[in-house]
Amino acid sequence: MNAEIFELTFADRLLRGSHATTGERVRLTLEGETFTIGIGSEARPAAAAGSGGAGSGAILAPMPGVVAEVRVAPGDTVEAGQVVVVLESMKLFTSLSAGIGGVVTDIAYQQGDTVQAGKRVLLIEPSSRS
Incomplete structure (x- = not known):
């Protein structure tokens, strides 16, 4: 940690x-x-039911804040641990990292948007490894 x-x-x-x-x-x-x-699980939005935990492709806002930076776009391939979004809350910048490797399929908020705690900011479709 x-x-x-x-x-x-x-x-x-x-x-x-x-x-x-x-x-x-x-x-x-x-x-x-x-x-x-x-x-x-009570902090997870209904749209991300069953996701948001360790190994999930859902990136959830850990606190309310404003999206300071989105570092990826839909269709981008990301690696586990890669910073994908930076959230600002009370002058504190928090980097949100991908929990898994895969392809970004949805970005729910853009730079400047206000996000409530527990809301899904971004979704990653896991990589299929055969």
């Missing part, structure tokens, strides 16, 4: 922390305190 470092300003204070995602859990460390947040 690789932690990403971030800084955010809240109530005129600069806060430093880190976050890391493993499967359906996010570990957030902020000002020396660590929190673990589970993102379970």
Whole structure:
């Protein structure tokens, strides 16, 4: 699990922390305190039922935010771990990576769009390996 470092300003204070995602859990460390947040099936939209977990082709927004960057287009081939979308929430930029290798089949949000937590941002059709 690789932690990403971030800084955010809240109530005129600069806060430093880190976050890391493993499967359906996010570990957030902020000002020396660590929190673990589970993102379970209740956070998944109906359109992504049965997907969004480890090994799924659904990329879900882990928090509400604004799409800062979409790094792929429909039809692009991606590898597992490749950053496909960058989401901004409260001046925190979070890279969303492909959980599997495959072909991008749907992009539900574009740069500048607001996304609610748990919504499917992107869908990847798994590669068929024979």
